[in-house]
Amino acid sequence: MNGAESLVHTLLGSGVDVCFANPGTSEMHFVAALDRIPGMRCVLGLQENVVTGAADGYWRMARRPAATLLHCGPGLANxxxxxxxxxxxxxxxxxxxGDQATYHRPHDAPLTADTEGWARGASAWVRTATTSAEVGADAAVAVQVARTAPGQVASLILPSDSSWNEGGAVAPALPVPAAPQADPHAIETVARVLREGKNVLLLLGGMALMEGAQRQAQRIAAATGARMMCEGSNPRIQRGRGRLPLERVPYVVEQATAALGWVQHLVLVNSKAPVGFFGYPGKPSILYPPNAAVHVLTRVEQDAESALRALADALGAPREAPMPDPGPRPEPARGPLSPEGLARTIAALMPEEAIVVDEAVTYGRGFFPHTHAAPPHDWLQNCGGAIGYGPPVAVGAAIGAPGRRVIALQADGSAMYTVQALWTQARERLPVTTLLLSNRKYQILLGEYRNVGANPGRTALDMLDLGNPDIGWVQIANGMGVEAAQASTLEACADLMAQSFARNGPFLIELLI
Amino acid sequence: MNGAESLVHTLLGSGVDVCFANPGTSEMHFVAALDRIPGMRCVLGLQENVVTGAADGYWRMARRPAATLLHCGPGLANxxxxxxxxxxxxxxxxxxxGDQATYHRPHDAPLTADTEGWARGASAWVRTATTSAEVGADAAVAVQVARTAPGQVASLILPSDSSWNEGGAVAPALPVPAAPQADPHAIETVARVLREGKNVLLLLGGMALMEGAQRQAQRIAAATGARMMCEGSNPRIQRGRGRLPLERVPYVVEQATAALGWVQHLVLVNSKAPVGFFGYPGKPSILYPPNAAVHVLTRVEQDAESALRALADALGAPREAPMPDPGPRPEPARGPLSPEGLARTIAALMPEEAIVVDEAVTYGRGFFPHTHAAPPHDWLQNCGGAIGYGPPVAVGAAIGAPGRRVIALQADGSAMYTVQALWTQARERLPVTTLLLSNRKYQILLGEYRNVGANPGRTALDMLDLGNPDIGWVQIANGMGVEAAQASTLEACADLMAQSFARNGPFLIELLI
Incomplete structure (x- = not known):
């Protein structure tokens, strides 16, 4: 057995059975092993952010890691x-x-780069498998690291001779540690704050946004009057009827400080204390009042649901608290396209258990209030701010949650960074409906530019404007094998949405906003 | 004057007047400064490899650095x-x-990343401008580093408060050191080798491939019978009538070792001793005979032309040696598309001083012999092996050499990595004719896969095949504002080529090979 074969067997034995791939020459023995050994679903991406973003989306829905396959330092960089x-x-x-053979690396061939160095800044764990005998064991550790709460990026660098040499050994799956429990003292402290303190905000993040944890949080809110919000960007929120109508910490600094100005006690539940996305002249970095007390109920890797349950019990909360009634489901809106109208139309038409992948940027900031009364669904957001997360995450979410419709709310500027993901959506016939918000500018930057205190001149506009030429999204989608159409009214959008929900495969609706 | 203004003034004063940009929020003060201060041509790219690749192509033709503008660690990563x-x-x-404000960085906001760490692996020099007072001086050093022979990547990280704070100071341009001269002992040694040794290869690279250096090399070859080749991948070769008909060191290991098997003395002129792109089981890493003597005439940063002249003089070579006659210019070829036919058609039709940006990969390996008799032109290759270099380098080459036609020989798989560059070609109305070689597979990988010793099964094919769905290049190009058409014969290709050469702006010809 060569190293590559031991790697594939170890991955499969450890529960990794999806591989998002963009292979190159140095990965051919791994590709051959994937070909010979059944069980791994291999999904090709035509640029590497499609691969890594898909693995991200897959984890969010499946809660199991996928493998990637990238080609040398520059492929990793991409x-x-x-x-x-x-x-x-x-x-x-x-x-x-994959990377250069260990003995070839010193020759500094063209593709040779500091692969480990580049991996480090995005990984919790980096290891180079230096012999075929070690690849299996290294892979088992990589899976263990990836599955360790709250979920981590484990980068395994695979020199090609570690793949092709004989002597590979399959490693057994390693135990995955359970998410650690909250510190009982933290639960006690927060219970005291909730009993005695005024103006308490429970800020929910990460796994605290899953339905089970929300139920426990609602018990606490019902018993104490504490308010609840979620972070500005969240990996996955279970939303819609029967879930909490949570609002996000706003993106805009002034709106965020206004929304949090009342807070005296900030209780973090798998969340971080809110800070601005950026620093701005004369504006605060910290979005909550400087004199608010910050209490950590659970760190991001701890078990939020059990901590919230223990807290609710400690507070003597009733065992069940009804979720707030979000009111009637909206009707599809009519007339010209607007953020509110689009949000209401989505809420009206989305299938049960839809997955919304939200990279709507400025246009989507107000979508939450209008979608609380939609059927139960998941809402995925961009947590790192690297633009273009949407199309690849839509790929991975669809593969991670088969049978569910993915609705990708996608700004045009952002979509261009990872436009290649459309091709993978077509190849895999994924049920992804992309609502492409075509405003033909970097709207967020025009806003930021005006904050600088100037109106943009020609040079600035040329760097903030996506017109000249306008991007033809229908043509691009068609060129990548995805059916597409334009809409410039909410009625037309609703028609196309309903059509696309009724059939298999991807569809792109270019909304001329 | 704020830091951003001092930066723009310093860049302009140091001779940098083109900026390829993909800005974000943290760069808005820099964008505002570019807007207020005239003189910088700003070119927007919709993904960051378009930006960096364009800067690469610009340098190759203009021999002056452009600036880039990227957004935080993830924008740099892209x-x-x-x-x-x-x-x-x-x-x-x-x-x-651009990056987070210095005081905001400790808050670990979403976009915060190890920007310096990521920059390091691709840069000769990395510095973070920590105050507005230092930005100008830092920029002057960055330009000096970039211009230091043979040309280097200088990464200047610009926290947003270093941009917006007052106290900026314009720094004067720093002197650019001339390329160092060759060691006279090296010239003496190589002269002795050429007088006494048998089977000498002059391997030309870098600036040794410019016309002036080629003339000196030809004097040496004429006087001594030494043979000449160029490296496998070269930044820029001046080719065609009146230049040397150089062949490259072949990419395929067996072909390379066969082509170099006769060499007893390998003389490096701005080149590196040839090694394989990758290591393969049982094949050598080093492509020249292990017992060949390697002599360095000039290191990559040294002045090749003057060293070759001194060497020719030391050998008593005549002052001028006629360049070899490449024979008659080819006629356009006819019939089905073939590598040889396409090469001959390009040679027949290319305008004087065309710039060929070659990312033809497998299809283009044999283009050189058929294009020696073309009019004088420049040929640019991918020196780092990171795929997708072609479309962005075509952008930069067109801007760096105004008035010259760029012919982009572009494989389809590679083109997808940086397809966004087509939009910039359209916006800037660049005279780029892309010959899109649409074979709907990663042909190079299918070859490499067969080298592994197996025929690909379904899983492997799915990772090596670009069909299902076929990529519609005409639609994609149109969607990005580039006119396009398909050709499936050499006659149709010649017609479209001639049409596109006769007008301004970009054009894409999808060749169904």
Whole structure:
């Protein structure tokens, strides 16, 4: 058995059976092993951020790591933005990077690069498998690291001779440690705060946004009057009817400080204390009041649901608290395209258990209030801020949760970074409906530019404007094998949405907003 | 004056007047400064490898560095593959990466990443400008580093408060050191080898492939019978009538060792001793005979032309040696598409001083012999092996050499990595004719896979095959604002080529090979 074969067997034995891949020459023995050994679903991406972003989306829905397959340092580099977003979303990924043969590396051939160095900034764990005998054991550790709460990027670099040499040994799956329990003292402290303190915010993040944890949080809110919010960007929120109508910490600094101005006690549940996405002249970095007390109920890797349950019990909360009634499901909106109208139309039409992959950027900031009364669904956000996360995460979410419709809310500027993902959506016939928000500019940057205190002149506009030429999204989608159509009214959008939900495979709706 | 303004003034004063940009929020003050201060041509790329690859192509033709503008660590990461290729091509680039404000960085906001760490693997020099007072001086050093022979990537990281704070100071341009001269002992040694040795190969690379250096090399060859070749991948070869009909060291190991098997003395002129692109089981890493003597006439940063002249003089060579006659210019070929026919058609039709950006991969390996009799032109290759170098380098080459036609020989698989470059070609109305070689597979990998000793099964094919769905290049190009058409015969290809050469702006010809 060669090293590559031991790697494939070890991955499969450890529960990794999806591999998002963009292989090159140095990975051919691994590809051959994947070909010979049944059981791994291999999905090709035509650029590496498609690969890494898909692995991110897969984890978010399946809660199991996928493997990637990337080609040498530069192939890894092309996927680093996706890994950055995955790291921030705390997604578990077994990131496999083929590389030069160990004995060839000193010759500094063209593709030779500091693969380990580049991997480090996006990984919790980096190891180079230096012999075929070690590959299996290294892979088992990589899977263990990836699955360790809250989910981590484990990068395994695979020199080609470690793949092709004989002497590979399959390693057994390693135990995955359970998510650690909250510190009982933390539960006690927070219970005291909730009993005595005023103006308490429970800030939910990560796994605290799953339905089970939300139920426990609602018990606490019902018993104490504490308010609840979620972080500005969240890997996955279970939302819609029967879930909490949570609002996000706003992106805009002034809106965030206004929304949090009342907070005296900030209780973190798998979340981080909110800070601005960026620093701005004369504006605070920290979004909550400087004199608020910050209490950690659970760190990001701890078990939020059990901590919330223990806390609710400690508070003597009733065993069940009804979820708030979000009111009637919206009707599809009519007339010209607008953020509110689009949000209401999505809420009206989305199938049960849809997965919304949200990279709507400015247009989507107000979508939450209008979608609380939609059927139960999952909402995925960009946690790392690296642009273009949407199309690849839609790929991975669809593969990680078969049978569920993915609705990708996608800004045009962002979509261009990872436009190649459309091709994978077509090849794999994934049920992804992309609502492509075509405003033909970097709207977020035009806003930021005006914050600088100037109106943009020609030079600035040329760097913030996506017109000239306008991007033809229908043509691009068709060129990548995805059916597509334009809509410039909410009625037309609703028609196309309903059509696309009724059939298999991807569809792109270019919304001329 | 704020830091950003001092940066723009310093760049302009140091001779940097083109900026390839993909800005984000943290770069808005720099964008505002570019807007207020006239003189910088700003070119937007919709993904960062477009930006860095364009800067690479610009240097190769203009021999002056362009600036880039990238957004935080993840934006840099997206451009690292282009920087890797630029580093291998020894292109000078002033790589500017905006980043979090210095005081905001400790808050670990979503986009915060190890920007310096990621920059390091692709840069000769990395510095973070920590105050507005230092930005100008830092920029002057960055330009100096970028221009230092043979050309280097200098990465300047620009925290947003270093941009927006007052106290900026314009720094004067720093002197650019001339390329160092060859060691006289090296010239003496090589002269002795050429007088006494048998089977001498002059391996030309880098600036030794410019016309002036070629003339000196030809004097030596004429006087001594030494043979000449160029490296396997070269940043820029001046070719065609009146230049040397150089062949490359072949990519395939067996072909390379056969082509170099006769060599007893290998003389390096701005080149590296040839090694394989990859290691393969049972094949050598070093492509020249192990007992050949290797002599360095000039290291990559040294002045090749003056060294070759001194060497020719030392050998008593005549002052001028006629360049070999490449024979008559080919006629356009007819019939089905073939590598030889396409090469001959390009040679027949290319305008004087065309720039060929070659990412033809397998299809283009045999193009050289058929294009020696073309009019004088430049031929640019991928020196780092990071795929997708072609479309961005075509952008930069067109901007770096205004008025010259760029012919991009582009494999389909590679083109997908940086397909966004087509939009920039359209926006800037660049005279780029892309010959898109659509074979709908990763042909190079199918060859490598067969070398592994197996025929690909379904799983392997799914990772090596670009069909299902076929990529519609005409639609994709149109969607990005580039006119396009298909050709499936050499006659149709010739017609479209001639049409596109006769007008301004980009055009894409999808060749169904």
């Amino acid at each position: 996927g680093l933005a996706g890994l950055h977003d995955a790291r921030r979303a705390r997604s578990g990924i077994v990131n496999i990077v | 451009g690292l593959a282009g920087l890797h290729d630029a580093r291998r091509a020894r292109s000078g680039i002033v790589n500017i990466v």
